[in-house]
Amino acid sequence: MKATVIHGERDIRLETVPDPILRTETDAIVRVVAACVCGSDLWPYRGVTPTNEPHRIGHEFVGIVEEAGSAVANVREGDFVIAPFYYCDNTCINCRNGVSTSCLNGGWWGAEGRDGNFVDGAQGERVRVPLADGTLVATPQVPEAGLVPHLLTLADVMGTGHHAAVSAGVTRGSTVAVVGDGAVGLCAVLASHRLGASRIVAMSRHADRQAIAREFGATDVVEERGTEGAAVVKELFDGIGADFVLECVGTKESMDQAIRSTRPGGMVGYVGVPAGGPELPVRSLFTNNVGVRGGVAPVRGYIEELLPEVLAGTLAPGRVFDRELPLSDVAQAYAAMDDRTATKVLLRP
Amino acid sequence: MKATVIHGERDIRLETVPDPILRTETDAIVRVVAACVCGSDLWPYRGVTPTNEPHRIGHEFVGIVEEAGSAVANVREGDFVIAPFYYCDNTCINCRNGVSTSCLNGGWWGAEGRDGNFVDGAQGERVRVPLADGTLVATPQVPEAGLVPHLLTLADVMGTGHHAAVSAGVTRGSTVAVVGDGAVGLCAVLASHRLGASRIVAMSRHADRQAIAREFGATDVVEERGTEGAAVVKELFDGIGADFVLECVGTKESMDQAIRSTRPGGMVGYVGVPAGGPELPVRSLFTNNVGVRGGVAPVRGYIEELLPEVLAGTLAPGRVFDRELPLSDVAQAYAAMDDRTATKVLLRP
Numbered sequence: 001m002k003a004t005v006i007h008g009e010r011d012i013r014l015e016t017v018p019d020p021i022l023r024t025e026t027d028a029i030v031r032v033v034a035a036c037v038c039g040s041d042l043w044p045y046r047g048v049t050p051t052n053e054p055h056r057i058g059h060e061f062v063g064i065v066e067e068a069g070s071a072v073a074n075v076r077e078g079d080f081v082i083a084p085f086y087y088c089d090n091t092c093i094n095c096r097n098g099v100s101t102s103c104l105n106g107g108w109w110g111a112e113g114r115d116g117n118f119v120d121g122a123q124g125e126r127v128r129v130p131l132a133d134g135t136l137v138a139t140p141q142v143p144e145a146g147l148v149p150h151l152l153t154l155a156d157v158m159g160t161g162h163h164a165a166v167s168a169g170v171t172r173g174s175t176v177a178v179v180g181d182g183a184v185g186l187c188a189v190l191a192s193h194r195l196g197a198s199r200i201v202a203m204s205r206h207a208d209r210q211a212i213a214r215e216f217g218a219t220d221v222v223e224e225r226g227t228e229g230a231a232v233v234k235e236l237f238d239g240i241g242a243d244f245v246l247e248c249v250g251t252k253e254s255m256d257q258a259i260r261s262t263r264p265g266g267m268v269g270y271v272g273v274p275a276g277g278p279e280l281p282v283r284s285l286f287t288n289n290v291g292v293r294g295g296v297a298p299v300r301g302y303i304e305e306l307l308p309e310v311l312a313g314t315l316a317p318g319r320v321f322d323r324e325l326p327l328s329d330v331a332q333a334y335a336a337m338d339d340r341t342a343t344k345v346l347l348r349p
Numbered sequence: 350m351k352a353t354v355i356h357g358e359r360d361i362r363l364e365t366v367p368d369p370i371l372r373t374e375t376d377a378i379v380r381v382v383a384a385c386v387c388g389s390d391l392w393p394y395r396g397v398t399p400t401n402e403p404h405r406i407g408h409e410f411v412g413i414v415e416e417a418g419s420a421v422a423n424v425r426e427g428d429f430v431i432a433p434f435y436y437c438d439n440t441c442i443n444c445r446n447g448v449s450t451s452c453l454n455g456g457w458w459g460a461e462g463r464d465g466n467f468v469d470g471a472q473g474e475r476v477r478v479p480l481a482d483g484t485l486v487a488t489p490q491v492p493e494a495g496l497v498p499h500l501l502t503l504a505d506v507m508g509t510g511h512h513a514a515v516s517a518g519v520t521r522g523s524t525v526a527v528v529g530d531g532a533v534g535l536c537a538v539l540a541s542h543r544l545g546a547s548r549i550v551a552m553s554r555h556a557d558r559q560a561i562a563r564e565f566g567a568t569d570v571v572e573e574r575g576t577e578g579a580a581v582v583k584e585l586f587d588g589i590g591a592d593f594v595l596e597c598v599g600t601k602e603s604m605d606q607a608i609r610s611t612r613p614g615g616m617v618g619y620v621g622v623p624a625g626g627p628e629l630p631v632r633s634l635f636t637n638n639v640g641v642r643g644g645v646a647p648v649r650g651y652i653e654e655l656l657p658e659v660l661a662g663t664l665a666p667g668r669v670f671d672r673e674l675p676l677s678d679v680a681q682a683y684a685a686m687d688d689r690t691a692t693k694v695l696l697r698p
Contacts, residue, residue, distance in 0.1 A: 093587050094613050099638050102613035167640065238442050255631070264443050264451035267642070274635050279628030282604070286623050289448050291516065291642025293616070295635040 002349070003124025004330045007054045009047035010338075012331040017056070020128035023117045025071035028132035030063040030081060034152050035122045035347045036321070037333050038085075039182045040273050045334050048275060056110040058123025059085040060155040062148060065136070072132045079138040082307070083129060084300040085109070085156040087119070090134030100300040105131065123330055125349045137303045139311065149318030149346055150310045153187065157344070158306060158317040159299025160271045161187025161248065165195055167294040168244040168269025172196030177222075177233045179258045180248030181209040183320040183344040184271060186216055188246040190317055193217025201236060203229055203257075209343060212319055226253060230260035240264060247294070250275045262290045270294035321346040351698070352473025353679045356403045358396035359687075361680040366405070369477035372466045374420035377481035379412040379430060383501050384471045384696045385670070386682050387434075388531045389622050394683050397624060405459040407472025408434040409504040411497060414485070421481045428487040431656070432478060433649040434458070434505040436468070439483030449649040454480065472679055474698045486652045488660065498667030498695055499659045502536065506693070507655060507666040508648025509620045510536025510597065514544055516643040517593040517618025521545030526571075526582045528607045529597030530558040532669040532693040533620060535565055537595040539666055542566025546593075550585060552578055552606070558692060561668055575602060579609035590615060596643070599624045611639045619643035670695040
């Protein structure tokens, strides 16, 4: 089959790789219907994190179950399934605590699994899914084509934006500012709107992304960044800042901007993968009673929470995909996201 | 009158200072019935934070209103009052948001106020209280002597321990570990017990403090510290750690210990004044979805919440005072807390 392999900085190739096979009775094989490129895929693409040897890549996909191991009970051949951006058993104590990203038996796509077997990346034609019962969520029936982009966001970006809002504790009637206008930031706007925030500031200087943010429920757009951006947010909210600020980038600058935009006693919810390991300034957090909560989003649990609304058409996050390409053009998909001519690219094998 | 002045490292003196007078119509003058020494007073005492010039010190007191300005409506001459460890108007937006430590018009004892008038420290015979209506909480009647130590803890340590538990989000049936066995840490144990935690680990290696912790509701005591201590806490709780960890010290080591003792998805509530400005390790917080929330505790609001239980005798945090001295022996009080022969010393002017 064909699958995407990253060889180094700005070197993405679609290659012929072995077809996946069931390795254990809890595996399933899924034919990928749609995959996509994540903002975090750009870190190795840009060389920010090194690629020491070529490896498979991609961690977001939806598809059709082609084959299921004998111990798999929750999904079966022909099911349309959504996979989170990791696999998990959904039964261990961390999963039960709602933190399936810390599953004691889970792992990551495109890497060696705990049992020594390689686990496929998602930007390919097929994927071997370990712990299929815990990992996959099947839709009640195969959805119509128009729903696929929306369902695909549940694999990562919509659940991750939702996690930012949930981690911050966004409540009905509260005020929110979102730092980052990538797909996750836009989904964080949508999640805050869904949770009933009365005022939502999108911090963005790209007209196309501002437009999506407005569609998703942003009431205000702030183009300024850094200290200046934080000052504008403060002014918008009684001179003290927003109740909740959602950090969806992962740099030191974006986290500083988020913390400075938060009112005393408020919360920063953060989901931007920390790039370069910036530390948090405890002294200013302490003085202002600003809390920080978030991390790698346990989207597996959120799929079940958000799926009914997506199927009903009342939650439509798929708008973040502003380009669609065949899997054969995967290198072009990375380039478009890298140069920001696309917010997020959907890939069809 | 007499009041305490710090001159430098381990140099505490009781000196004659001017009697306070009403400076504005919102002031009150309070005769101090009891004051005490705080763990954070030990930072300048030990020279960890420098004392550039002699200044008044102390920020915890209860007393009797001797005189109230013409605009003061909530307290009057003869009232027994509890003051938080700061003053505040209790009406600004930050106060209304429950963060009175960030009061837009507030300030700190023993320092120059916003209007340029000096504000007394608490370790003295009398205190001029700015914004008396916002700052002071009067008891329904003058309490019996035995209640005074308990009431005095509401000025800081009980409210601060409570803030650690509230910031972490301690819930009924949850598991808690408390880092720090000073008065605040012990009060954090008591607060967790009050909030219904099912299991509470006190991290302490002092027999006398362990005993108070047990009285306050600790179910387990862990004597190990640092990485070793965190490993023991993890083992106590399914190998993953406690739901909530309360950091009540303020050093880099204690914060690291707290973060490592918290289960994935758990919360650190912290109230230890950060000494030396340790930064928070965002990468490990992110990976494990461990949140951090806390800061300088807005105890003004907690006084009203906790006071009825103290008056009813169902909440008895005054046990943290294991020594009582006349104000004239204030230097001895500092020395006893410094060498840990006392957990917390109550001072009587």
